[in-house]
Amino acid sequence: MSIATPTPEPSPDDITRGLAELERHLAAQPPTVAAPPPAPPASPVQAGGESKRVARLRAEVAEAHQLATLQDDDAPLLLDTAKVRKRRKAAHEAARLHELGQNPAMRAWQAARMRRLLVAAGMVALALALAWSTAGVQHFAADGAPAWSPSWVFAWLVEPFMSLALLVVVGARAYLATRGQPIESPTLVRIEWLFLGLTVGMNAWPYLPWSVPEGETFSLSRLVLHVLGPVVAVAVVTALPIILAAFTDLDHTRTQKADQGLTGLTYSANTHDPVRRTGAEPTALIERTRTLIAAGQLPATPSANKIQRALRCGMDDARAVRDALLAERLA
Numbered sequence: 001m002s003i004a005t006p007t008p009e010p011s012p013d014d015i016t017r018g019l020a021e022l023e024r025h026l027a028a029q030p031p032t033v034a035a036p037p038p039a040p041p042a043s044p045v046q047a048g049g050e051s052k053r054v055a056r057l058r059a060e061v062a063e064a065h066q067l068a069t070l071q072d073d074d075a076p077l078l079l080d081t082a083k084v085r086k087r088r089k090a091a092h093e094a095a096r097l098h099e100l101g102q103n104p105a106m107r108a109w110q111a112a113r114m115r116r117l118l119v120a121a122g123m124v125a126l127a128l129a130l131a132w133s134t135a136g137v138q139h140f141a142a143d144g145a146p147a148w149s150p151s152w153v154f155a156w157l158v159e160p161f162m163s164l165a166l167l168v169v170v171g172a173r174a175y176l177a178t179r180g181q182p183i184e185s186p187t188l189v190r191i192e193w194l195f196l197g198l199t200v201g202m203n204a205w206p207y208l209p210w211s212v213p214e215g216e217t218f219s220l221s222r223l224v225l226h227v228l229g230p231v232v233a234v235a236v237v238t239a240l241p242i243i244l245a246a247f248t249d250l251d252h253t254r255t256q257k258a259d260q261g262l263t264g265l266t267y268s269a270n271t272h273d274p275v276r277r278t279g280a281e282p283t284a285l286i287e288r289t290r291t292l293i294a295a296g297q298l299p300a301t302p303s304a305n306k307i308q309r310a311l312r313c314g315m316d317d318a319r320a321v322r323d324a325l326l327a328e329r330l331a
Contacts, residue, residue, distance in 0.1 A: 107252040118240075122236050126170065127163070129229040129232035130233055131163075131229075134156070137159035137162075140155075162198060163199075170236075172188075173188065174244060177244035199233065203229065204227045285317055289302065292310055301325070304319045
């Protein structure tokens with residue numbers, strides 16, 4: 001078993017020599033240069049020397065200036081859209097039709113057409129009313145005859161020949177009334193009332209209370225239903241000559257405006273000035289607007305609102321001035 005030999009402690013001279021050798025070693029080594037800190041990343045620059053963000057902001061500002069300049073121009077508002085042109089066309093057509101309707105020849109043509117329509121409708125109503133009463137007259141004229149017997153068949157002819165005779169009288173009076181020559185004959189009037197009275201009587205007689213057969217009860221509705229046709233015929237024969245006489249007395253040269261003395265509507269401008277606008281004042285307003293434009297107080301193409309505020313005039317006058325100035329610029 002070996003015994004470890006203790007290491008002698010260095011002496012002060014040994015420490016001094018060690019430090020001197022370490023200094024010589026460090027002095028012989030080349031100096032170390034510290035690396036510079038990394039530079040921040042450069043922003044992307046366009047070819048013109050501006051970044052994309054600056055260029056984008058510059059374009060946005062330029063666009064805003066252009067929009068601010070153009071939004072005061074009312075020229076787009078003066079253009080007619082498809083809907084406005086459609087309405088203007090319809091209004092123009094309505095005005096032309098109204099003007100044409102005031103022409104005496106057109107008024108006479110309209111009256112003649114309406115008169116023909118009324119006469120045709122009245123004659124159709126009269127024919128249908130007489131045809132309606134044919135069944136009632138046949139029931140009265142047959143007087144209980146067996147079906148398809150000679151009396152029963154000839155009973156169907158009673159109403160038609162009376163109706164044809166009545167239509168001859170009524171048709172003649174109606175036609176001559178349309179020609180301005182109404183027939184005022186008491187004889188024809190009595191003939192009309194005779195035929196109509198016979199028709200009403202023959203339709204109503206079997207259904208009157210004292211004519212109802214035994215075992216049946218009186219029915220007011222049946223009576224009214226059977227006299228309806230003759231009553232309509234009486235109404236048509238009475239009313240048609242009166243209507244045609246009124247058409248004959250029409251004066252097609254008179255208009256509603258002349259009859260009623262109507263005047264055109266007036267309009268008071270919505271202005272703050274105490275003086276009402278006259279017809280010659282828009283010209284003076286145009287001159288004042290030109291002066292304000294030359295002085296720089298109004299833009300070259302001012303809107304109606306700006307003109308109204310600057311001149312303190314009515315909005316209608318402001319629109320007239322705006323349109324006049326725009327027409328001058330476009331001329």
